[in-house]
Structure formats: C-alpha cells, structure tokens
Amino acid sequence: MNDHRNIGSLFRGHAGMLRAYAQAKGASREEAEEVVQEAFVRLQNYGPQKKIQNDIAFLRTIIVNLIRDGFRKKRNIVSELEYDDVIFEAVQPTPDQEATLDAKQSLRRVLKDIGGLPPITREVFVRYRLERETYDEIVASTGLTLAVVRRHLRDGIILLNEARRKRDTLDR
Numbered sequence: 001m002n003d004h005r006n007i008g009s010l011f012r013g014h015a016g017m018l019r020a021y022a023q024a025k026g027a028s029r030e031e032a033e034e035v036v037q038e039a040f041v042r043l044q045n046y047g048p049q050k051k052i053q054n055d056i057a058f059l060r061t062i063i064v065n066l067i068r069d070g071f072r073k074k075r076n077i078v079s080e081l082e083y084d085d086v087i088f089e090a091v092q093p094t095p096d097q098e099a100t101l102d103a104k105q106s107l108r109r110v111l112k113d114i115g116g117l118p119p120i121t122r123e124v125f126v127r128y129r130l131e132r133e134t135y136d137e138i139v140a141s142t143g144l145t146l147a148v149v150r151r152h153l154r155d156g157i158i159l160l161n162e163a164r165r166k167r168d169t170l171d172r
Helices: 004-024 029-046 055-076 097-115 119-130 135-142 146-171
Strands: none
Touching: 004 029, 004 055, 029 055, 097 119, 097 146, 119 135, 119 146, 135 146
C-alpha cells in the first residue's frame, strides 16, 4: 500500500486515531502530532518493494518506537540551568513538632492495626511486607502452603484497609 495516494488516504482516515494512540502511550499532544507525521514518513520511505501485512499495526509499532526513542533522548539530556534561576529554600534540619507528633500517631495507629490481625495473618504480613521475606522463605519457616501464605497476606491487606477506612470515617 506504499504509494502516495494510499498513504494520503490512510493518513486522512487514521491520523486522528493514531494521535490518540500516541497520547495513550505517553506523548503530549504536540509530540503525538510529530510522532504520527514521522511514522507516516517512515512508512512512505519503507519502500514499495517491501510487503507490509497491516499498515495500521506497522504505524503503531513505529509510533511506540519513536516515543521510546524520544523518552530515552530526554532522559539523557542534561538540562541547563542558570544559577540565578535556582531558588534555594531553607531546609529545616529537623521536622517541626507538629509533623513529628503526626508521624508518631500515624505509626501507633498502623502498629495497632497490625497487632489486631489474627496471629498467622500478622506473622505472614510482617514477614512479607516488613521483613521482605519471599513466599518461599515464609513457606519453609512456617510450614504453610504457598496458597495459604498468599491467602493470609491478602486477608491482612484487606483487614488493614478496612481498619484504616473505619478510622478515617470516625476521624471526620
């Protein structure tokens, strides 16, 4: 389909959808416009001797590759800042008393919620989430099956979320 007439009709018929596709893949509106145009240029340059089964799929692949290349380039560019443009704010060496108190109260609530879990559920949750043990390590040390370990972890998360929701409702 790589002749000028067909690419023009393909562009008119699908450019909008392909721009939306590019934006869904992380491109800004302006970047999406450029990427789609570049994709059509590459399709045109691909040459009539090469057979493409699905032009839209081919264009989508080009779009994804162009977006990835653009992100790589942006990541590797060192931004230049003028010294005068940088705003320095005084950093507090220690948090203020109110922030410290809030953090301590929050920690107490979380620990209380974890303490309220059924013993096996609490053990599995603490080992997995806080001590960073793997499922296999927990299975080996507790004698539970993998399915039971996963169930207790799921139950722990559900129970902790319910406790937080109840507490947040009461705080209002």
